[in-house]
Amino acid sequence: MTTAIRVLLVDDHALVRSGFAMVLSVEDDIEVVGQAADGRAALAVLAEHPADVVLMDVQMPVLDGIAATREIVAAGLAKVIILTTFDRDDYLFDGLAAGASGFLLKNADPSDLVEAVRAVADGHALLAPEATLKVIARLTQASPGASQDLVAASPATPAIARAVAPRLTPRELEVLELLADGLSNAEIAARLFLGEATVKTHVSNILAKTASRDRVQAVIYAYRNGLHPRG
Structure with a gap:
């Protein structure tokens, strides 16, 4: 049996995390192993529940998504997909420079989110067409x-x-x-x-x-x- 892709959801809005969890949880090959409301909490969750892919918001308290991505990637803890509602160049380029493997807008189709998780887990980069x-x-x-x-x-x-x-x-x-x-x-x-x-x-x-x-x-x-x- 193929091991499921372990995903951590990081966003300071609980409803957003719940929505992503609903989309991903119906997939047989994806498992949501944890959620966090900021970058620092994400690092703590990863210490207890290893993940393959982190879905990372950008604007968050305590530790923002770009800084958290930099720490996660540098430590080799997981691959990161940046998810944001803002189509901003600085988020895109700062996120990629920090080591993110993907960048999607939150208005992407659910199928695009699932495809991104699978692609990044498989070692590929995946960007929204705009990005x-x-x-x-x-x-x-x-x-x-x-x-x-x-x-x-x-x-x-x-x-x-x-x-x-x-x-x-x-x-x-x-x-x-x-x-x-x-x-x-x-x-x-x-x-x-x-x-x-x-x-x-x-x-x-x-x-x-x-x-x-x-x-x-x-x-x-x-x-x-x-x-x-x-x-």
């Missing part, structure tokens, strides 16, 4: 305020791109372009009339061929190396 496009814009423009952690994480030189691009099949290039548009696997499957499992295979091949750690790096790779029409 993906902002990361791309920040890194491709190499703006002075860009996080050095994020800049360092971006792949590949044009020379490598020229060597790798011919190895991408026409279908993989299609999938990469849609990734660069911020589409999820389900949306790509619908657009290309493919099964989600097939899309997942294509994404895995793209990551391997472009030496990208996750789909965000692959998207940045596409933009930086001219493999996207608007790159």
Whole structure:
């Protein structure tokens, strides 16, 4: 039997935590192991109830979500998905620089939340489409305020791109372009009339061929190396 993904919910609003718990608890492969109302309490809960993934609010008393994320990731306690109602660039980039593996707005569909938990637990990064496009814009423009952690994480030189691009099949290039548009696997499957499992295979091949750690790096790779029409 596959071990369930252990999730800790961190938000200073009890109703929000309850809502997330209801969404996740119906999934056979996900278990909510604890809840906390602030970052400091989250660290205390993790000491007693280890988790694989933490769903982290940003604005909280005592210890905010960005600082808590930094401590959790630095200690190797869990992977973190930032969840916020505010579509703010500073939350996005500060959260990613702190080591978050995902960023979603709280108005995301429940299915997106479940997919994010599974993807991050499986070692992938997952960003809301809005966030993906902002990361791309920040890194491709190499703006002075860009996080050095994020800049360092971006792949590949044009020379490598020229060597790798011919190895991408026409279908993989299609999938990469849609990734660069911020589409999820389900949306790509619908657009290309493919099964989600097939899309997942294509994404895995793209990551391997472009030496990208996750789909965000692959998207940045596409933009930086001219493999996207608007790159």
